[in-house]
Amino acid sequence: MERSEIFDIAHLRHPIAAPVAPQRLRELVGWLRPSDGARAVDLGCGEGEWLQELLLTYPGITGVGIDHMLPASAVRRAGERRLSDRVRWVETDAATWDDGAFDVVLCVGASHAFGGLKDMLVAVRRHLRPGGQALIGDSIWESPPSASALAALEVSADAYPDLAGFVRAIREHGFEPSYGHVSTLAEWDDYQFSWSGSLVDWAVREASTTEDRDQALAVAREHLEAWLSGARRELGFATFVLHDAAAAGARD
Numbered sequence: 001m002e003r004s005e006i007f008d009i010a011h012l013r014h015p016i017a018a019p020v021a022p023q024r025l026r027e028l029v030g031w032l033r034p035s036d037g038a039r040a041v042d043l044g045c046g047e048g049e050w051l052q053e054l055l056l057t058y059p060g061i062t063g064v065g066i067d068h069m070l071p072a073s074a075v076r077r078a079g080e081r082r083l084s085d086r087v088r089w090v091e092t093d094a095a096t097w098d099d100g101a102f103d104v105v106l107c108v109g110a111s112h113a114f115g116g117l118k119d120m121l122v123a124v125r126r127h128l129r130p131g132g133q134a135l136i137g138d139s140i141w142e143s144p145p146s147a148s149a150l151a152a153l154e155v156s157a158d159a160y161p162d163l164a165g166f167v168r169a170i171r172e173h174g175f176e177p178s179y180g181h182v183s184t185l186a187e188w189d190d191y192q193f194s195w196s197g198s199l200v201d202w203a204v205r206e207a208s209t210t211e212d213r214d215q216a217l218a219v220a221r222e223h224l225e226a227w228l229s230g231a232r233r234e235l236g237f238a239t240f241v242l243h244d245a246a247a248a249g250a251r252d
């Protein structure tokens, strides 16, 4: 199986590809205030749950979901939610894609598409109209990472900031964070166990070949092992709603 098929199966039970509970997602999106006619973009949208919740909350806006491996389920779920005529899905590299300025820019768990948090913030600014709002989520260290966490995640210690460093980076890029959410251990465990559990369930119940079954089980075991023996309690995740600080200052 291709890596993209494995990822689609892993997200069957938890289409939000981040350690964020659906209720927390709704609360975060509720802090955005797009006017009727506004345009939103979701960079690295995956299943598009953030964008779809925004469109469901604000019936007068439209959106674009960008992903270089767009899951078919994103399109299907948008259809089931009667959002098809208000959302455009574009399968392309978010780092180079351009379609003018948006009123709302979403980018959750996809900073690697741009080279990291700082480059993601530059990209968010590039897509955002002056005075617009953004919602971003990214990994942080909850505590200084151990050697086993770094090995499990295959990153260096400077790959992520701590929470204070995350907020500093946001401000350094001309944004002011308003509401923020730090994922709880329960949200992390739910995400990781849904990820590995969906693969195990699929391997046992639905795989049509031994090869596919063994591959799915191997990926699930490796994923769970990396979480339990590696990054659990050390890797964190923070999501913030951002205002364009430069434009807010200009109004004062």
Ligand SMILES: C[S@@+](CC[C@H](N)C(=O)[O-])C[C@H]1O[C@@H](n2cnc3c(N)ncnc32)[C@H](O)[C@@H]1O
Residues within 6 Å of the ligand: 015, 016, 017, 018, 043, 044, 045, 046, 047, 048, 049, 050, 066, 067, 068, 069, 070, 092, 093, 094, 095, 107, 108, 109, 110, 112, 113, 114
């Ligand atoms: C961890 S998932 C987050 C998905 C979604 N934002 C969410 O929170 O549910 C990261 C997503 O970024 C996408 N991605 C990674 N690199 C990308 C790139 N260069 N261009 C577009 N999408 C990219 C992946 O395909 C994946 O769907």
